[in-house]
Amino acid sequence: MRQTRFARNIWLGIENLLLHKLRSFLTMLGVVFGVGSVVAMLSVGEGASKEALEQIRKLGSNNIIVSSVKSAEEEALSTTHSHMSIYGLLYEDHRRIAESFSHVKQTAPAKIMRKDSRLGEKEMELRVVGTIPQWFELVPREVVAGRVLLPLDVAQKTPVAILTEYGARKILATESTIGQTIRIGGDQFEVIGIVKSESGQAQAGNIQIQIPDQEVDVYIPMEVARRYFGDIFTKRTSSGDEREKVELHQIIVEVDEGDKVEAVAAGIKRMMEQFHKKKDYAVSVPLALRKQAEATKRRFNIVLGSIAGISLLVGGIGIMNIMLASVTERTREIGIRRAIGAKRRQIVYQFLIETTVLSTTGGIIGLGVGALIPFLITYFSGMITVMTWKGILLPLSISVTIGILFGLYPAMHAAKVEPIVALRHE
Amino acid sequence: MIERACSQEGKEIVKLEDAQKIYQMGTQEVKALAGVTVSFKRGSFWAIMGPSGSGKSTMMNILGCLDRLSSGRYYLEGQDVSTLDDDSLSELRLRHLGFIFQSFNLIPQLTVQRNIELPLYYLGWDSVQSAQRAKEIAEEVGLGDRLGHRPTELSGGQMQRVAIGRALANDPQILFADEPTGNLDTTTGEQILELLVKLNKQGKTIIIVTHESTIADHARNKLHMLDGRIDRIEGNSNEAN
Ligand SMILES: Nc1ncnc2c1ncn2[C@@H]1O[C@H](COP(=O)(O)OP(=O)(O)OP(=O)(O)O)[C@@H](O)[C@H]1O
Ligand SMILES: [Mg+2]
Numbered sequence: 329m330r331q332t333r334f335a336r337n338i339w340l341g342i343e344n345l346l347l348h349k350l351r352s353f354l355t356m357l358g359v360v361f362g363v364g365s366v367v368a369m370l371s372v373g374e375g376a377s378k379e380a381l382e383q384i385r386k387l388g389s390n391n392i393i394v395s396s397v398k399s400a401e402e403e404a405l406s407t408t409h410s411h412m413s414i415y416g417l418l419y420e421d422h423r424r425i426a427e428s429f430s431h432v433k434q435t436a437p438a439k440i441m442r443k444d445s446r447l448g449e450k451e452m453e454l455r456v457v458g459t460i461p462q463w464f465e466l467v468p469r470e471v472v473a474g475r476v477l478l479p480l481d482v483a484q485k486t487p488v489a490i491l492t493e494y495g496a497r498k499i500l501a502t503e504s505t506i507g508q509t510i511r512i513g514g515d516q517f518e519v520i521g522i523v524k525s526e527s528g529q530a531q532a533g534n535i536q537i538q539i540p541d542q543e544v545d546v547y548i549p550m551e552v553a554r555r556y557f558g559d560i561f562t563k564r565t566s567s568g569d570e571r572e573k574v575e576l577h578q579i580i581v582e583v584d585e586g587d588k589v590e591a592v593a594a595g596i597k598r599m600m601e602q603f604h605k606k607k608d609y610a611v612s613v614p615l616a617l618r619k620q621a622e623a624t625k626r627r628f629n630i631v632l633g634s635i636a637g638i639s640l641l642v643g644g645i646g647i648m649n650i651m652l653a654s655v656t657e658r659t660r661e662i663g664i665r666r667a668i669g670a671k672r673r674q675i676v677y678q679f680l681i682e683t684t685v686l687s688t689t690g691g692i693i694g695l696g697v698g699a700l701i702p703f704l705i706t707y708f709s710g711m712i713t714v715m716t717w718k719g720i721l722l723p724l725s726i727s728v729t730i731g732i733l734f735g736l737y738p739a740m741h742a743a744k745v746e747p748i749v750a751l752r753h754e
Numbered sequence: 755m756i757e758r759a760c761s762q763e764g765k766e767i768v769k770l771e772d773a774q775k776i777y778q779m780g781t782q783e784v785k786a787l788a789g790v791t792v793s794f795k796r797g798s799f800w801a802i803m804g805p806s807g808s809g810k811s812t813m814m815n816i817l818g819c820l821d822r823l824s825s826g827r828y829y830l831e832g833q834d835v836s837t838l839d840d841d842s843l844s845e846l847r848l849r850h851l852g853f854i855f856q857s858f859n860l861i862p863q864l865t866v867q868r869n870i871e872l873p874l875y876y877l878g879w880d881s882v883q884s885a886q887r888a889k890e891i892a893e894e895v896g897l898g899d900r901l902g903h904r905p906t907e908l909s910g911g912q913m914q915r916v917a918i919g920r921a922l923a924n925d926p927q928i929l930f931a932d933e934p935t936g937n938l939d940t941t942t943g944e945q946i947l948e949l950l951v952k953l954n955k956q957g958k959t960i961i962i963v964t965h966e967s968t969i970a971d972h973a974r975n976k977l978h979m980l981d982g983r984i985d986r987i988e989g990n991s992n993e994a995n
Contacts, residue, residue, distance in 0.1 A: 336881060347863055664859050667820055668873050668920070669848025671841050747820045751859060 341681040345689075355650045356690030358643020359730055362636050363691045363723040367698025369632035370719035372705060373625040375712040376532075380621030383530035386539050387614035388466055390433075392581040392593045393540065394425070394600070396574055397610045412560070415608035417576040424599060425581055429592050433584040436463040438540070439553050440577040441561055443513040445546065450500045454546045456512055458553025464523070466580045467540045472496075474506040474521030477549060485551045489517035492525035495544035510546075515556050517548060532620035537612045540580060589615050640726065643690065644734035651683050651738035655745075662742050663750020672743040679742045683735025684728060691727025695720060766832070767928060767959050768817055769793035773826035775812050775982075786812040788982035789826070794975075796927070799954045800961045801970035804979030810963040811932055813979070817961065818853050818930045819843045831927070848876055852921030854931035858913040860905040866892065866916050867901040873924040887923060895919045895949060911942035918949060929953065931962040935969055947972045 345352040387393070396416025405411050422437045439458035444451065457463070464476040472493045481488050489510055491501055501510075501519065509516050527543045529536050563570040581596065583589045593613045600609050655662070662675055702713030775787035786809045794800055802810050815821040816828060819835060828836045835846065847853075860869050867888045874884035892898050895915040905913055914934060921929055931950065935943030943966070951972055954960045964970050976988035 332880070333878075344863070660859070661861050664861055665872070665876075666844070667818075667847065667853055667859070668876065669844050669846075669924075670876050671844045674876065748815050751820075751855065 341685040359690030362639030363694025364697035365636035366723040368701035371702040374714040416574040438578040490547040648734040666747040679739035684731030687731030767796040771827040801973035808979040809982040852926035856933040856936040
């Protein structure tokens, strides 16, 4: 019974607001934009967090990625004929990193090169990654068929290869290819497995981190790569052959505890500075993406939060203003209701319901507008936005609160109306 | 609340004792009621008359619990209401009193039905019951076919009938009417008065204010006011009812 009476009161409020449709609509605009901003703010923030988490998952949340970088001056020199660039990570760096830090759980070095490969009739260039079994723990990807590297492969230095699912499709390999031979460079390898792959760059703010694997990779044991292909690579370019000597292209380091990642990364940087005269390496920390995402989130929160705050304040005052005018306009009605026997608090209640219906309707429209803004942001900036229940319920409850807060004064004002004074009012 | 000894005054429904209403106008005091002592019996029909400014409306507002005395006492059904708070007065108006005004005072955006239902809404009736009651009452005041209309679509006489209907919805013991025919032509006024006479016959106590003696003639008692005081009482005396 109570419930239906409440519903009826709300309906009466709606009816009164519908008497002045345009006025009611204009009055609620402030709340519409305020709530819209809140919705947008929350969904952009949520999206930034989610995107960062997703990227960190691809990169490994407790990983540090150390990679070789060809410095600018080396780049300039390499165009001169018959010059050989020597740079990047050393086998020695890997050993030192693996042994010097108590919080380093495991490491995976990688030697990366491009080789023409051939499976049956199909020929294409693959990115060859010479690595060790730990790679598949630090860059965990679903195994589609067969198996990944095992310590046995390392010990026996067997020429085995693991394709990526995407690469396999390109080179026309299937599950039945497992056990068959693939030619990489000039050498024969046995295909033992197919894994899924990620690719591309993780990015947040000004931080960019290359995801360790690529779509078309082939993984072979590190020792085999060293023995078959050596440390010197020849790249064919338009200006002639470029020769490079790089021992390791990447070292992925897993730290045992999340909050030790930064300390270990700092340690690695210090160590690298000590042993490398040139800055021919880079240390990336995926976890930093999260910080960056938090910063992005904060920036958006400040901008949209201010817009929301101002809109809601202005919206609230607008509602208050219109309700005060409405109270004056309806003084006689209030007087009639009081003369019939309405108590002051029932008048308060009536006007509070009206303002709350007004602001809540504004809030609901604002939800729609607010859902549109993240959509546009995603469309134009590619930023991921996520709507959550919290992102819907919070703005809605804000709009209800605005109604009650700013409706209270006009409602009390209405309740002060003395019946006989009101009835004389023309 | 002082409960009056009802045994000897059992039939008095309304009683004023040295009732004063004083308005402060700057330095000047206006005594709208300058000490009125009067009582009306249950089931009586009174017309209050007198020149403009003599305090008729002031007295009606006091009797209808819309306003308070400056001094003196007002007993409604033996209960001293001069000391009641705002909520209790609202409650009294809601449950026991009905009011009819010269300018009808209907709520323009509400239909006839919803206007009549208004007291029932505040009494907490559910919508089905109040709709039923509004229909009965509309028929009683001769507006059975106008329930869905808005006040602006009605004639003056019809509007006043709606107002009477609304005043009757809570089945009040007393009906107050301050110049109910003031905005109506003679014939319509007569019809409204006939309706009030009918209600009086059904047992309701009715107190009206009027300037017109033809209207006042419908009442069995007349009270003439002058300068905030009772000038004379005409027709049946206090004891007559
Ligand atoms: N709110 C008020 N403030 C000041 N004076 C008032 C107020 N209300 C009434 N009065 C004064 O009280 C006196 C009585 O007024 P009241 O309205 O009761 O007269 P009335 O008999 O109803 O007159 P009418 O026949 O014109 O309606 C008048 O002198 C009036 O000016
Ligand atoms: Mg008057």
